[in-house]
Amino acid sequence: MSTIVLSNLHKRFGDFTAVRNTNLTISAGRFVVLLGPSGCGKTTTLRMIAGLELPTSGQIHIDGEDVTALRARQRDIAFVFQMFALYPHMSVRNNIAFPLKNEGISRREIAARVESAARMLRIENILDRKTGGLSGGDRQRVALGRAIVRHPKAFLMDEPLGTLDADFRELMCLELRKLHNTLKATTIYVTHDQSEAMAMADDVVVMNQGEVLQSASPHEVYHSPATVFVGNFIGSPPMNFLAVDAAVEAGAEQVSLGGAPVAVARVDAYASQSLLGIRPEHVLIDPRAALRGRVIADEYLGSHQILVVETSLGIVRVRVGKDEGRAAGAQVGLSFRKERTLLYDAASGKMLPGAARQMAVNGNGNGDAYV
Ligand SMILES: Nc1ncnc2c1ncn2[C@@H]1O[C@H](COP(=O)(O)OP(=O)(O)OP(=O)(O)O)[C@@H](O)[C@H]1O
Ligand SMILES: [Mg+2]
Numbered sequence: 001m002s003t004i005v006l007s008n009l010h011k012r013f014g015d016f017t018a019v020r021n022t023n024l025t026i027s028a029g030r031f032v033v034l035l036g037p038s039g040c041g042k043t044t045t046l047r048m049i050a051g052l053e054l055p056t057s058g059q060i061h062i063d064g065e066d067v068t069a070l071r072a073r074q075r076d077i078a079f080v081f082q083m084f085a086l087y088p089h090m091s092v093r094n095n096i097a098f099p100l101k102n103e104g105i106s107r108r109e110i111a112a113r114v115e116s117a118a119r120m121l122r123i124e125n126i127l128d129r130k131t132g133g134l135s136g137g138d139r140q141r142v143a144l145g146r147a148i149v150r151h152p153k154a155f156l157m158d159e160p161l162g163t164l165d166a167d168f169r170e171l172m173c174l175e176l177r178k179l180h181n182t183l184k185a186t187t188i189y190v191t192h193d194q195s196e197a198m199a200m201a202d203d204v205v206v207m208n209q210g211e212v213l214q215s216a217s218p219h220e221v222y223h224s225p226a227t228v229f230v231g232n233f234i235g236s237p238p239m240n241f242l243a244v245d246a247a248v249e250a251g252a253e254q255v256s257l258g259g260a261p262v263a264v265a266r267v268d269a270y271a272s273q274s275l276l277g278i279r280p281e282h283v284l285i286d287p288r289a290a291l292r293g294r295v296i297a298d299e300y301l302g303s304h305q306i307l308v309v310e311t312s313l314g315i316v317r318v319r320v321g322k323d324e325g326r327a328a329g330a331q332v333g334l335s336f337r338k339e340r341t342l343l344y345d346a347a348s349g350k351m352l353p354g355a356a357r358q359m360a361v362n363g364n365g366n367g368d369a370y371v
Helices: 042-050 092-100 107-121 136-148 166-183 194-200 218-223 228-233 355-365
Strands: 004-013 016-026 031-035 057-062 077-079 154-158 186-191 203-208 211-216 240-243 254-257 260-263 274-278 283-285 292-300 304-311 314-321 331-336 342-345
Touching: 004 042, 016 042, 016 211, 031 042, 031 194, 042 077, 042 154, 042 186, 092 107, 092 136, 107 136, 107 166, 136 166, 166 194, 186 194, 194 218, 203 218, 203 228, 211 218, 211 228, 218 355, 228 240, 228 274, 228 342, 240 314, 254 274, 260 331, 283 314, 304 331, 342 355
Parallel strands: 031 186, 031 203, 077 154, 154 186
Antiparallel strands: 004 016, 004 057, 203 211, 240 274, 254 260, 274 342, 283 331, 292 304, 292 331, 304 314
């Protein structure tokens, strides 16, 4: 188990900045997921940690040692970027043992490590088969076995389930997470799929355009997104954002939305232009509310429904119960759970500090009470 620290890590390709001043601590034994849209710098970050790419500036420390200038081989990290890269003519046993050959490790030790990894991955029964004829799942397990036997300081995985179909992805996600619970090795896993990230991660690192926007638990990135981008990227449907009419003063507990007064959790900073952020499950259909809208669609999802409501401020999505649908065209009033409202600076996109943020981060003993 190793701790990895990135300090002011920066990577330019010519004039283009792929990774911008990243500061990140990946604590020993955590399963950390780098999440963000295509091109945001996930692979570049991972390759710098692995030693496959040199940073333009900044440092990488593994367990306190500065490894910035070390080659990949000297870092003792397993990069599982292509799980299917096996030797088809070799047996499963030899494929798994492969990275240990020429490492000066005794045959007995190699055999013991291969047996142990195979037990963990439940592939003991196929150790003597050639990998060429194996199913996708078994090949993936063999590739993982090959990483495990090295006893690396950390595992790096770059979209390892990228090409698999949905059912199989789900199964492999679960297996990877179970494996992590057994090995407890520091793992950095890259994906652009937010539901995969939320399901697997201890910590989610949300990136965009080369920058880390937030690094926190799945609970915190969902309930207290640091920026408008994070609120939009995480959650399906995303967080609603509505433009506030006037400047917000520090200490405010009410704002005006489309001329309607709306109670909000206390805001601790001034903003000339701001957006109110609210998750669809914290918007309430309320006949007495001053903010009105018209239902334009009702998405039935079995366990619940999403009403799409058109208001003078734009579209608002509302999560309602499975039996609480509304016909398209219905007029509804919308109110918000005051303690779940978050305010964002419109110019920077960053969350304004305030009471709701503190509650979401601290959990307040019942952080999931409304979910
Ligand atoms: N060797 C390179 N030369 C020039 N530009 C590069 C190079 N490698 C990456 N880039 C650029 O840097 C940016 C970040 O790339 P990166 O591969 O890290 O993104 P990513 O988040 O992994 O995206 P994806 O989800 O598509 O894999 C992209 O715009 C990419 O085109
Ligand atoms: Mg990538």
